[in-house]
Structure formats: C-alpha cells, structure tokens
Amino acid sequence: MIVTTAVKPSEQTMAKARALAEELSGRLQLRRGQTLSQLMTAGADDQLLVVLDNEVRYYKGSTSEQPLYYHPSMAFVRVKRLLRGDRDPLIDLSGCEPGDSVIDCTAGLAADSLVFSIAVGAEGSVTALESEPVLHVVVREGLRSYDSGLAEADEAMRRIKLVRSNHTDYLSSLPDNSVDIVYFDPMFEEAIEESSAIGPLRSLANHGKLSESAVQEAVRVARKCVMLKEQKGSNEFERLGFTRCKTKKTSKITYGVIPVDRAT
Structure with missing residues (x-):
C-alpha cells in the first residue's frame, strides 16, 4: 500500500x-x-x-473509482431526529438508555455506533469493533476529526472507542455481565444502501457469517440484550436464536433480539 x-x-x-x-x-x-x-x-x-x-x-484499483472515507451518512439524519425527541427503532428495540454501555461488534462506518452514542450520552459508553485494518484506520481517523456542523453529533463521534479486533476474541476477553447491550450488524449479502461512502465499504468489510459461538459469548457478556440487524428475508435470526422484532412494512431491514434481563 x-x-x-x-x-x-x-x-x-x-x-x-x-x-x-x-x-x-x-x-x-x-x-x-x-x-x-x-x-x-x-x-x-x-x-x-x-x-x-x-x-x-x-x-x-483506480483513483477514478469513489474512495472510501468516513461519513456518518444516514446516521446523521437519525441523530438529528433523536436530538429533537423523535424515536429510533434501534434504540427502542434494544432498550438503550442514557448511561448504558454498548459494544457494536461490527462497526463498519460506525453509523449505528453513532446513534448509540447519542442515546447513551456522555455518561454511557460505546465500543465499536472493526477487524479489517484499513477500514479501522479510515473510520478511526474520521471519528476523531469529522466536522458535521452539529456539536452534539461531533461530541458523540469523539466518544466512540474504536477497537481493531475480531468480535469473538474481544467478547471472550470480557467478564460475565459486563456490558448492557451487544450489537451485531454483519455485512449483508446484497447491498440495500449505496452511497459515496458506503459503496466502497463492501470491498474492505469482513463478509464472514456471524457464528453461534460469537452469539453465545455476547449472551454471556450482556446484561440487557443481544441484538442483530439483518435483511427482512434473512434466516439468520432463526439460525442464531434471535426473536424477530416488528418493524415498518416498508423497511428493508429488521432487528432480532435475545433478551438477557440481567440489568441491575
């Protein structure tokens, strides 16, 4: 390189x-x-x-192709909605509250990490895991320096702790019941959102399927729930033991939850 x-x-x-x-x-x-x-x-x-x-x-490959760079993309729209008091299905379905600790096991461009960071606030914490070295660097540097023009969003970006790690290894290193929410958003087999930032992501991201062992570690670590984001027609929820959540009929994605109910 x-x-x-x-x-x-x-x-x-x-x-x-x-x-x-x-x-x-x-x-x-x-x-x-x-x-x-x-x-x-x-x-x-x-x-x-x-x-x-x-x-x-x-x-x-070529500088004529769109480069990969950090941008909050649609997460910025969601952040603005949360800040004006609107609801977000990710936050509602996970039961995320101010002060919670969240591990986003599949950071990508850290879009959902940013939404979580807004929801948990300065008293909470969001750790985002990314296994791919180049993607980790691009997103880490972006989270450190991106200027959205919205102070609350920029502060939420700076609070995200981006860690280069395989999520199964990272979860295995944690004590039982040590975080509130563990979240998975694996790369979809078929893209449903393309943008100047997200399109190039697919060539770098880890396309491996989520393993049963990773989910087991997540359940051991979580106090509130383990959450999975997938395409609506995916069979991954059943394979991995998640209960499908109800979302808008027009939505192309949905969530699955494994409630843990060890909140203190």
Whole structure:
C-alpha cells in the first residue's frame, strides 16, 4: 500500500501519514507533483491511502473509482431526529438508555455506533469493533476529526472507542455481565444502501457469517440484550436464536433480539 498526502501537507499531516504508513505496513511516498494515478502506476500498487488535514481516503484499483472515507451518512439524519425527541427503532428495540454501555461488534462506518452514542450520552459508553485494518484506520481517523456542523453529533463521534479486533476474541476477553447491550450488524449479502461512502465499504468489510459461538459469548457478556440487524428475508435470526422484532412494512431491514434481563 502507498501512503501519501496532499501536494503541500502540513507538518501535522505529514506526521500522521508517517504513523499510518507504519501502522499499515505501507510505503510513504511524497507527491513531488505527481497525481494520485501516477503514484499508483509508478509504485505498481493498487492500494492508496491519502492522508489529508481532516480526512483519510482509501483508493483500491483506480483513483477514478469513489474512495472510501468516513461519513456518518444516514446516521446523521437519525441523530438529528433523536436530538429533537423523535424515536429510533434501534434504540427502542434494544432498550438503550442514557448511561448504558454498548459494544457494536461490527462497526463498519460506525453509523449505528453513532446513534448509540447519542442515546447513551456522555455518561454511557460505546465500543465499536472493526477487524479489517484499513477500514479501522479510515473510520478511526474520521471519528476523531469529522466536522458535521452539529456539536452534539461531533461530541458523540469523539466518544466512540474504536477497537481493531475480531468480535469473538474481544467478547471472550470480557467478564460475565459486563456490558448492557451487544450489537451485531454483519455485512449483508446484497447491498440495500449505496452511497459515496458506503459503496466502497463492501470491498474492505469482513463478509464472514456471524457464528453461534460469537452469539453465545455476547449472551454471556450482556446484561440487557443481544441484538442483530439483518435483511427482512434473512434466516439468520432463526439460525442464531434471535426473536424477530416488528418493524415498518416498508423497511428493508429488521432487528432480532435475545433478551438477557440481567440489568441491575
């Protein structure tokens, strides 16, 4: 992987680029007047990470394709609704309350993590797990620096703790009954939402099926519930022991819940 910057990066951005190149075992290349396409061609590498002052962009294959970058996408709309007192099915069905601790086992672009972070507030906590190294870096740097123009949303982003880890391993390391809600949102087999940020995610995300052992660990760890998000026609709820929740008929997704009822 090639790691580069804008043509005239600040010292802070250069330092970040060096650190990310080391973290991802990439090669730091100065621009020296070259375009991004020229860098990829000269370096004979089809992966490129561009480190900017307030953003990290990842290109795979060609710079003519849309890069992967952090953006809250539709989660920002949901956040604004929550802040004005509207309901969100994820929060209602999980029983999430201010002060709760949540583990989002399949962070992706951390959209649902952001919604949870708004709901639990500053007194709660959201830990988001991402196993894929590049995706972890792109989202982590975005959560640290993205400016939505809405202070409450930005504060909620900064509160999310993004951890690079396989979720089964991470859950196995936790004590019994140690968090309130454990949440899974595996990558769907067929995309139902495409955007400038979400489309490129599919090439990097972990497409492995959720395992029964991961769900068992989640049930052991959770005090309130374990929750799964899937497409409406999915058989994963039955396979893994989740009870389907009722959602809008027009919705393409739904949730399943395993209630634990160990809240204290």
